[in-house]
Amino acid sequence: MWLFSIALSILAVALLSSCHTQSYRATIHEDTVAPPRSPIPSFNAAHAYGLIERQVAFGPRFPNSPGHDSCRLFFLEYLQRYADTVFEQSFVQEVYGKKLSLTNIAAVFRSDLSQRVLLCAHWDTRPYADEDPDPANHSKPILGANDGASGVAILLELARLFAQHPPPVGVDLLLLDGEDYGRASDIEHFCLGSRYAAQHYPFPIRPLWVVVVDLVGDRDAWFPWEEYSWQSARELLKALWNIGKRRFPSSFREELVPPIFDDHVPFIQAGMRALVIIDAELVGNRSPNPRRRYWHTLRDTPENISQESLLAVGQTLVEWIYGTTW
Numbered sequence: 001m002w003l004f005s006i007a008l009s010i011l012a013v014a015l016l017s018s019c020h021t022q023s024y025r026a027t028i029h030e031d032t033v034a035p036p037r038s039p040i041p042s043f044n045a046a047h048a049y050g051l052i053e054r055q056v057a058f059g060p061r062f063p064n065s066p067g068h069d070s071c072r073l074f075f076l077e078y079l080q081r082y083a084d085t086v087f088e089q090s091f092v093q094e095v096y097g098k099k100l101s102l103t104n105i106a107a108v109f110r111s112d113l114s115q116r117v118l119l120c121a122h123w124d125t126r127p128y129a130d131e132d133p134d135p136a137n138h139s140k141p142i143l144g145a146n147d148g149a150s151g152v153a154i155l156l157e158l159a160r161l162f163a164q165h166p167p168p169v170g171v172d173l174l175l176l177d178g179e180d181y182g183r184a185s186d187i188e189h190f191c192l193g194s195r196y197a198a199q200h201y202p203f204p205i206r207p208l209w210v211v212v213v214d215l216v217g218d219r220d221a222w223f224p225w226e227e228y229s230w231q232s233a234r235e236l237l238k239a240l241w242n243i244g245k246r247r248f249p250s251s252f253r254e255e256l257v258p259p260i261f262d263d264h265v266p267f268i269q270a271g272m273r274a275l276v277i278i279d280a281e282l283v284g285n286r287s288p289n290p291r292r293r294y295w296h297t298l299r300d301t302p303e304n305i306s307q308e309s310l311l312a313v314g315q316t317l318v319e320w321i322y323g324t325t326w
């Protein structure tokens with residue numbers, strides 16, 4: 001009995017070790033042939049367009065406004081359907097004599113992965129149409145179909161896609177508040193949410209890259225290399241524009257433009273590598289096309305948006321995320 005059981009044990013060990021050797025060989029073989037690649041999914045631009053209409057239907061969404069509060073609840077409910085974790089980063093800040101209740105909304109995908117990227121867009125809209133040709137409109141709030149809703153729509157649609165096709169890298173999404181609160185030339189009171197998030201980083205792991213999308217929906221949008229992004233994240237800027245130029249040549253141009261202070265800057269100042277994808281010509285209403293001069297005016301409405309531009313940015317991000325060996 002005792003001997004028999006020893007003999008059985010020896011036999012079992014021999015069998016197990018031979019199985020082990022075989023599976024070890026198989027693993028080495030697979031590794032040397034090709035690393036596993038995730039298939040690249042398709043970005044749904046029609047759905048992203050619908051998400052712009054959905055945001056605009058809440059009306060203007062500037063801090064302390066009713067539209068701001070309802071839209072925040074919509075984002076939470078939407079993201080909870082798709083993300084591993086959703087949470088709010090709330091803070092109060094006094095600006096121009098008003099106590100503003102500000103909230104960055106965070107969503108985590110692939111929380112099991114330690115290599116991570118951060119994608120951001122601002123969700124607040126400007127409380128004053130101070131660039132409107134009619135001075136009577138300067139104190140009225142804008143709808144922000146492009147300035148606010150377009151970037152957020154791309155991130156929300158990516159969230160839905162990440163749930164269907166888990167990305168090969170950890171992705172943190174951050175919808176930033178208070179980007180557009182500053183009065184003209186008062187740069188200190190722009191980018192309130194990104195300043196707070198960069199100083200109180202809300203996720204446990206710092207990202208390899210930060211990508212901000214802003215003003216990405218105009219029907220004739222084109223995206224140059226922005227100077228701060230060029231200084232901070234040149235390698236990624238080139239990689240993204242390589243993808244973008246190949247797939248959407250009228251949208252991505254390798255042309256360097258002067259710096260724009262946007263939500264990527266506080267992250268750069270906090271030591272992260274960050275870039276912005278932005279239709280830079282809209283800022284300051286410098287487009288030669290009169291239709292495109294609606295930045296910070298009451299004309300920032302869904303009529304200016306096209307699914308093609310949303311697709312160009314959304315699909316470029318998808319191809320970067322799923323096509324990179326992380």
Ligand SMILES: [Zn+2]
Nearest residue numbers: 126147180296
């Ligand atoms: Zn703006």
